[in-house]
Amino acid sequence: MQPQPDLFHPVPDRRDGFSKECAQVLTLLQAAPLAKRGIRINSVCPGLIDTPLITDFQTSMGAPTLDWMTSQSGGRKAAPARSPMHSHSCSEAASYITGTNLLVDNGFTAAVLTNQIDCSNMPAVDALTNSSA
Numbered sequence: 001m002q003p004q005p006d007l008f009h010p011v012p013d014r015r016d017g018f019s020k021e022c023a024q025v026l027t028l029l030q031a032a033p034l035a036k037r038g039i040r041i042n043s044v045c046p047g048l049i050d051t052p053l054i055t056d057f058q059t060s061m062g063a064p065t066l067d068w069m070t071s072q073s074g075g076r077k078a079a080p081a082r083s084p085m086h087s088h089s090c091s092e093a094a095s096y097i098t099g100t101n102l103l104v105d106n107g108f109t110a111a112v113l114t115n116q117i118d119c120s121n122m123p124a125v126d127a128l129t130n131s132s133a
Contacts, residue, residue: 031098044085045105046104047077048069050077054077
């Protein structure tokens with residue numbers, strides 16, 4: 001089996017991925033202390049969203065990689081409107097959810113982590129698996 005690329009760090013020196021990891025770790029670390037005060041904290045990790053920021057991702061990751069990711073996650077990017085998950089996670093119906101990173105990416109991460117997507121045909125896979133950085 002060919003090694004799977006690290007899709008959470010697709011390009012070396014990409015600060016965006018690191019900042020998201022920091023937010024996720026902060027969410028984990030603050031969940032228990034905040035829960036004692038009746039405060040919930042969660043983070044949302046979205047898939048590709050069709051906003052002007054997508055141009056930055058095309059530059060850093062390459063358009064072929066983004067096209068491949070889109071094709072593997074239902075063939076579409078998320079609409080730029082606020083995700084229903086944001087509204088739900090702030091509602092009383094979600095009052096027991098805290099300290100969680102909510103993956104809202106049309107199942108892409110789940111499919112990668114369970115080997116349901118063959119990442120060996122991802123356009124940037126050579127750069128990722130052969131990189132020493």
